[in-house]
Amino acid sequence: MPFLTRLADVARRTGYPVTEVSGWRERGHGPQPEVQGIVCHHTAGPAGGGDYPSLAVVRDGRPGLDGPLSHFGLGRSGHIYVIAAGRCWHNAPSTSDFHTNSRSLGIEAENDGSQPWPAEQLDAYRKLCAELCREFGLPASRVKAHREVNTSKPDPHSIDMDDFRAAVAALVDGQPAPGGGGAGPSWTEDIVKQLPLIRRGDDNFDVKTVRGCLFARGRVPRAAYAEVADGLEGWLNSTVYDDQLVELVREFQRSEGLDADGEVGPQTWPPLLRL
Numbered sequence: 001m002p003f004l005t006r007l008a009d010v011a012r013r014t015g016y017p018v019t020e021v022s023g024w025r026e027r028g029h030g031p032q033p034e035v036q037g038i039v040c041h042h043t044a045g046p047a048g049g050g051d052y053p054s055l056a057v058v059r060d061g062r063p064g065l066d067g068p069l070s071h072f073g074l075g076r077s078g079h080i081y082v083i084a085a086g087r088c089w090h091n092a093p094s095t096s097d098f099h100t101n102s103r104s105l106g107i108e109a110e111n112d113g114s115q116p117w118p119a120e121q122l123d124a125y126r127k128l129c130a131e132l133c134r135e136f137g138l139p140a141s142r143v144k145a146h147r148e149v150n151t152s153k154p155d156p157h158s159i160d161m162d163d164f165r166a167a168v169a170a171l172v173d174g175q176p177a178p179g180g181g182g183a184g185p186s187w188t189e190d191i192v193k194q195l196p197l198i199r200r201g202d203d204n205f206d207v208k209t210v211r212g213c214l215f216a217r218g219r220v221p222r223a224a225y226a227e228v229a230d231g232l233e234g235w236l237n238s239t240v241y242d243d244q245l246v247e248l249v250r251e252f253q254r255s256e257g258l259d260a261d262g263e264v265g266p267q268t269w270p271p272l273l274r275l
């Protein structure tokens with residue numbers, strides 16, 4: 001499956017040191033379907049403990065929420081940790097259509113939630129956002145604080161996001177595009193070429209992608225997971241393409257004007273992934 005395996009190269013363009021966390025190229029809740037936004041977080045990790053003590057949590061998750069939780073970690077020194085190339089559980093539910101888990105990248109910056117931000121960490125934060133905007137062709141306005149796209153979140157604390165975005169915009173405008181500019185990467189085309197056919201009875205990781213996309217599109221009624229162990233998380237994590245999921249896909253296909261065969265193939269993947 002296509003994962004965003006250029007992320008480490010993008011991070012290195014900031015000039016800050018980059019650690020590629022082992023396994024990052026294959027890590028994710030399925031592939032990253034789209035990149036339409038960037039969500040900035042703080043880890044709410046310990047006040048001490050070195051440069052990036054939250055690494056294991058962001059990579060592996062916490063009770064009730066499987067990792068990876070974000071694509072990038074950002075240490076107190078500005079050191080960037082590349083953690084995942086696939087989709088991450090960092091913002092749900094999103095109040096912005098561009099900043100759902102299926103459509104955005106997450107950056108988890110080390111901070112306990114109240115301590116002052118080191119200057120080099122903030123500088124790296126802006127530069128990483130700027131490089132991601134350039135890579136994915138996004139305006140700086142698509143860089144959001146978690147608290148701006150999720151009403152129950154406070155992070156990242158005390159950063160004026162208008163100032164932050166202005167700085168990102170200046171960085172994006174002030175630097176030549178890598179390789180002399182031109183078209184961005186063709187990763188969406190790669191996704192379409194490599195998408196599997198999913199049928200009733202299948203049991204594999206791609207089924208989780210179908211579940212996640214349906215949920216992101218608002219096509220999963222609460223009743224569907226009301227009786228599942230662990231509720232929505234349990235439902236999203238099931239790798240089985242069962243009768244209930246077939247029916248939900250059929251409903252999605254009908255609403256998209258497609259043949260409602262209940263199979264996820266070349267006709268159904270693009271609207272599901274919004275390619």
Ligand SMILES: [Zn+2]
Nearest residue numbers: 041042146155
């Ligand atoms: Zn957050």
